[in-house]
Amino acid sequence: MLSIDIVSFSGICVVIRFSCTSVVTRLQGLLSGCTYYYKIQQSSGQEVAESQVFNFWTITQSQNKVKPQKYLVYGDLGQEAGKPTFPVLKEEVESGQYETIWHVGDFAYDLFDEGGKRGDHFLLEIEQIAARIPYMTSPGNHEIQNSFHHYGTRFSMPGTTWPMPVTKLWYSYNIGLVHFISYSTEVFFSDNQVHVCKQYDWLLRDLTEANENRDKQPWIVAMGHRPMYCSNRDIREDCFGGPLHYWVRNGLEDLFHSQGVDLIIQAHEHSYERSWPMYREEVTAKNYINPEASVHVTSGAAGSFEGVDKMGKPEHWSAFRADDKSFHSFGKLIIHNQTHIQFIQETVKPRAELDNFWIVQHNHGPRIQELDCQTGEDPLNICRCPALYHYATVSIVVGITVPIVVLVTLFLTVYVCRKRGRCRCFDQTICCSKLYSWNSWTVKFKSKKYFNPLEYDTYNLVATKDVEL
Ligand SMILES: [Fe+2]
Numbered sequence: 001m002l003s004i005d006i007v008s009f010s011g012i013c014v015v016i017r018f019s020c021t022s023v024v025t026r027l028q029g030l031l032s033g034c035t036y037y038y039k040i041q042q043s044s045g046q047e048v049a050e051s052q053v054f055n056f057w058t059i060t061q062s063q064n065k066v067k068p069q070k071y072l073v074y075g076d077l078g079q080e081a082g083k084p085t086f087p088v089l090k091e092e093v094e095s096g097q098y099e100t101i102w103h104v105g106d107f108a109y110d111l112f113d114e115g116g117k118r119g120d121h122f123l124l125e126i127e128q129i130a131a132r133i134p135y136m137t138s139p140g141n142h143e144i145q146n147s148f149h150h151y152g153t154r155f156s157m158p159g160t161t162w163p164m165p166v167t168k169l170w171y172s173y174n175i176g177l178v179h180f181i182s183y184s185t186e187v188f189f190s191d192n193q194v195h196v197c198k199q200y201d202w203l204l205r206d207l208t209e210a211n212e213n214r215d216k217q218p219w220i221v222a223m224g225h226r227p228m229y230c231s232n233r234d235i236r237e238d239c240f241g242g243p244l245h246y247w248v249r250n251g252l253e254d255l256f257h258s259q260g261v262d263l264i265i266q267a268h269e270h271s272y273e274r275s276w277p278m279y280r281e282e283v284t285a286k287n288y289i290n291p292e293a294s295v296h297v298t299s300g301a302a303g304s305f306e307g308v309d310k311m312g313k314p315e316h317w318s319a320f321r322a323d324d325k326s327f328h329s330f331g332k333l334i335i336h337n338q339t340h341i342q343f344i345q346e347t348v349k350p351r352a353e354l355d356n357f358w359i360v361q362h363n364h365g366p367r368i369q370e371l372d373c374q375t376g377e378d379p380l381n382i383c384r385c386p387a388l389y390h391y392a393t394v395s396i397v398v399g400i401t402v403p404i405v406v407l408v409t410l411f412l413t414v415y416v417c418r419k420r421g422r423c424r425c426f427d428q429t430i431c432c433s434k435l436y437s438w439n440s441w442t443v444k445f446k447s448k449k450y451f452n453p454l455e456y457d458t459y460n461l462v463a464t465k466d467v468e469l
Pocket residue numbers: 105106140141142225267268269
């Protein structure tokens with residue numbers, strides 16, 4: 001039996017006492033702007049284990065309040081490599097300034113290691129912060145193993161059941177002036193295409209509703225693990241070139257752009273990078289005043305066991321980036337009011353500001369005004385899931401299509417050659433052509449040399465004499 005006792009309270013907040021049989025429960029009846037103190041008891045027969053007393057606070061739900069809302073944001077935090085970062089995060093949280101933390105994927109390295117002991121140690125490391133403010137999460141590639149089992153059971157997020165099923169690793173909620181979205185980039189890299197479209201359909205509905213509530217939540221901030229854009233050297237990564245890359249970008253960028261997502265926060269690259277407002281690699285402006293496209297931030301340097309991901313060639317859309325200097329750093333998102341937000345990236349050792357920028361937006365809302373999925377107005381073709389953008393799907397399509405195209409081409413070539421009776425074909429692959437009127441056939445090889453087949457062993461493909469023309 002597990003119970004949570006609210007042992008004290010501040011202000012006019014009510015006392016809540018309840019017990020539950022699950023490790024997950026919903027606290028109801030909480031008032032805004034209160035600090036609650038609580039402890040957790042676990043009883044098994046006569047034995048009772050008890051936690052220390054923690055406290056958490058609820059935010060003040062007032063549209064007009066002056067106090068900015070602050071959020072801690074980072075990704076790629078390891079249980080060992082993150083050791084320098086944990087005490088700083090704890091210190092920040094204990095300052096009482098923050099509403100939530102966002103950990104944008106890649107936990108512990110890895111949660112399932114040593115039969116889950118690594119995950120246990122990681123949760124102990126973050127206990128002092130996660131017990132005080134909501135520890136909000138997004139899944140990363142290091143959580144994929146065993147269908148996200150450790151991720152799904154160790155965390156519980158709103159809008160989805162617990163354990164979180166692999167069919168619903170995405171959610172959203174409103175805090176103050178922001179509609180936050182957590183999406184899973186891993187749907188594009190796991191083996192079930194259906195998750196790509198499930199999430200896409202949900203995102204389309206969620207963003208459509210969020211746009212109807214812009215008067216209450218003018219800002220939309222989306223978080224997902226793998227970045228759509230990066231200028232690191234990691235040429236194998238999804239955000240870095242290649243015909244079989246850009247799954248996340250091709251799968252979601254049009255949707256986020258059309259629906260007016262203001263800020264996209266990502267991780268995965270163990271560095272820090274900020275883009276200008278951009279869409280499809282086009283920079284819309286080299287400032288953040290009323291941006292006409294989403295701004296991308298990659299903050300994946302909280303402490304990965306893999307170290308730093310070095311930067312490569314600078315990209316025209318990249319406004320600021322840091323590799324070595326960013327290692328052991330985290331972000332602070334500050335919502336000042338309806339029109340101004342600020343993002344600060346701060347290093348742990350030394351405690352210093354690495355980056356600091358503001359976004360000013362007076363024109364919140366969707367960016368494609370003529371879009372209406374009900375009436376079929378869909379200039380960017382976003383009303384339907386772009387099913388092609390999925391690793392497994394494209395691999396299968398390419399794996400099947402390419403050999404078929406090659407075989408059909410060869411077959412037709414040989415067939416046409418023979419049908420015309422103009423040539424003999426060697427080895428069923430090389431078709432000869434009658435190039436000269438002399439009474440012999442010639443075959444053109446890549447070497448630019450010509451062979452006289454009359455002096456050629458056609459069965460063993462061994463030239464007996466090389467005739468240079
Ligand atoms: Fe990652």
